[in-house]
Amino acid sequence: MSGTLRVLPLGGLGEIGKNMTVLEYEDRIVLVDAGLRFPTAEMMGIDLVLPDFAYLRDRVDDIEAIVITHGHEDHLGALPFVLRELGGESPPIYGRPLTMAMARSKLDEHRLKDVDLVDTKPGEPFDAGPFSIELIHMTHSIPDASAVAVTTELGTVLITGDYKFDQTPVDGGPADMARLAELGRDGLLLLCGDSTNADRPGWALSEAVVGPKLEEVFARCEGRIVVTCFASNIHRVQQVVDAAAGLGRKVALIGRSMKKNTNIGKSLGHIDLPEGILVQPREIDDWPDHKLVVISTGSQGEPLSALRRMAHRDHPQVELRQGDTVVFSATPIPGNERAINETIDRLHQIGCDVVTTRDAPIHASGHGYAEEIKLMLNLTQPEYVMPFHGDHKRIRLHGELAEAVGVPEENIFRGENGLPLEIDAKGARWGEPVQSGMIFVDGMDIGDVADVALRDRRMLSADGIFVVVATISEQDGSSVADPEVIFRGVSFKEEAEQLIDDIRDAVDDSIEKAAKEEIREIDLLQQVLHDDLAQFVYERIKRRPMVLPVVVEV
Known part of the structure; x- marks a missing residue:
């Protein structure tokens, strides 16, 4: 060998x-x-x-x-x-x-x-x-x-x-x-x-235990039921469909991947959908609350998932309201706990009842x-x-x-x-x-998104951005117009507005200093402006917004 x-x-x-x-x-x-x-x-x-x-x-x-x-x-x-x-x-x-x-x-x-x-x-x-x-x-x-x-x-x-x-x-x-x-x-x-x-x-709980427990939870619900699980968990979709059918409820599938995987599972014989049990998302409001179960993606609090959008009242087809019950038939993937907890808190704010695996063995x-x-x-x-x-x-x-x-x-x-x-x-x-x-x-x-790109995004999300446009003379590098100051995404707007005149003065001072030192290359001049303004803003307001200087020669 x-x-x-x-x-x-x-x-x-x-x-x-x-x-x-x-x-x-x-x-x-x-x-x-x-x-x-x-x-x-x-x-x-x-x-x-x-x-x-x-x-x-x-x-x-x-x-x-x-x-x-x-x-x-x-x-x-x-x-x-x-x-x-x-x-x-x-x-x-x-x-x-x-x-x-x-x-x-x-x-x-x-x-x-x-x-x-x-x-x-x-x-x-x-x-x-x-x-x-x-x-x-x-x-x-x-x-x-x-x-x-x-x-x-x-x-x-x-x-x-x-x-x-x-x-x-x-x-x-x-x-x-x-x-x-x-x-x-x-x-x-x-x-x-x-x-x-x-x-x-x-030993892990058997999947066979989950179906009857779901039906027990459903039987206690008087209003609409929204069940969220992994779209690929075809077993769970079948169990929810069976529990809904046993209680005379219709089922609506919400989320592109949920619909796609359910269709794949059905075509291969892994899912059996009783005739007439599915209703289209656009028909949800046509059915009484006690006759409907919604199966949705978003069990991990994903930002663009269907349930997350429902929790933020941003879903085009499902508007949650008091009296709805949301069932999390999944456990958090390590690292997703914060997003899931935020979603659950939003659901409570709306007035929904929330059932998780802590409340009943509804996931294996x-x-x-x-x-x-x-x-x-x-x-x-x-x-x-x-x-x-x-x-x-x-x-x-x-x-x-x-x-x-x-x-x-x-x-x-x-x-x-x-x-x-x-x-x-x-x-x-x-x-x-x-x-x-x-x-x-x-x-x-x-x-490979460079570390600096992610760092910039975090900075923008925290303290916003200052854009400073300086116009200088091509001959001697002196300032020939008042600097323009634009800021976006700053949480300290009033302080920033009070600073604008002072920032303009700081820009003029920085340009004057660069002109004396005969710094004429645009890249170098923008670096000088960046360093001077970043230091000035931090000294005044103890924050570090992104500073983006733009130099225009005329």
Whole structure:
């Protein structure tokens, strides 16, 4: 057995989201997952956050296949951006039918047509260069979730994807524990396991428990019911539809992704909609309050989501009012708590009743708890363990669980994005780190938004901007007209207005000083003006608005 197997996470370690892993052997590559995550509050104006896949840019021709474990955004959402940015002929994309249908929908939005999407069944291995790849059925909060077993001459790597061991799933059979145990008996080289709920003891709640609890909550509601959940949580949409039908209520779907994913789920047989149960959003006001359930996106408080707009009374089709009940059938993704709490507070201000998982078991996590992680470890009996899919705390806890079931501490590799694990006949060790991190989607642009750009946006949001236009003589650099001062977004407007004459004097003083020092280049003169005015404004009002000087020569 010659050669070295490299397992390189480009996303998903030290964070929740943007999962992406490169498997490399004999200079050939298989990419598992291409996910994204949503921006944090300080990422002003950023729409999406992608893994930095610069490592792949010069290796496009080496990619044999891209395998997607399931259809959630943190595993699939970056795929169109990756394909668009890498260019060249796209490698085949493998995944189960629902996952591939969601991928096709995303690629169509980006006008990416000539991509080979391959519906793949669990238990039917296929070859990709030196790799043999097999999908293994797992249970999660979306149908068609899979683990990925990648085999080379050195052995088999198992990337679990997101999973839990739900013994009573609402769609399909339980996880294929028999196949996982076979991998363990045959000798699993490396387990890359989901760490999301490593900090939660016991076992995750079964999805089957949620449906009856939703119906109990609905039965107590006299007015309209708005349920918010992940648009990709097709199981939950079905459970809400069933609960509404049982109580004689109609259902309206709000949010583009909610409608799109429900249609995909229906076409593949994952969702059964009783005849006539759906009403169009424009018909919502035509139905009595006690006869209506709305299913909406926005469970994570996303700024432009349907529920967030409803909470801010900005939705064109749904106006919430006192007596409505809003049900959060989802748990916060770490980092989204503030946005969710703000949304909930707005709903209370309107007069809505709000039901969350603290009030009733109306959501079941799709990620296994500590006992399920230990079960995965005991079934597969890996030689090496590399915890995936979690922040550093959860990765550490996952490692402790591996030790608890007998994996030697030296065989547990707690990694980070950009740090490859290299395995050969002699054993496993860390390799040389490669470039990793984040790239941003800002409107239609994709790229590395410089720290200075985000800093400028934060400054603008805090203290606003002063624009100062100075007109100088081309001959001697002296001021030939009164400076013009414009300010926007300042919270200290009255103070600023009182300062205008003083700022004009400061501009004249700065220009006079520059003229004496014979500073005539526009760029240098603007820098001098910036420094002088920024210092002047701070000394007067103890604030740091952005100062933008503009110099015009006449």
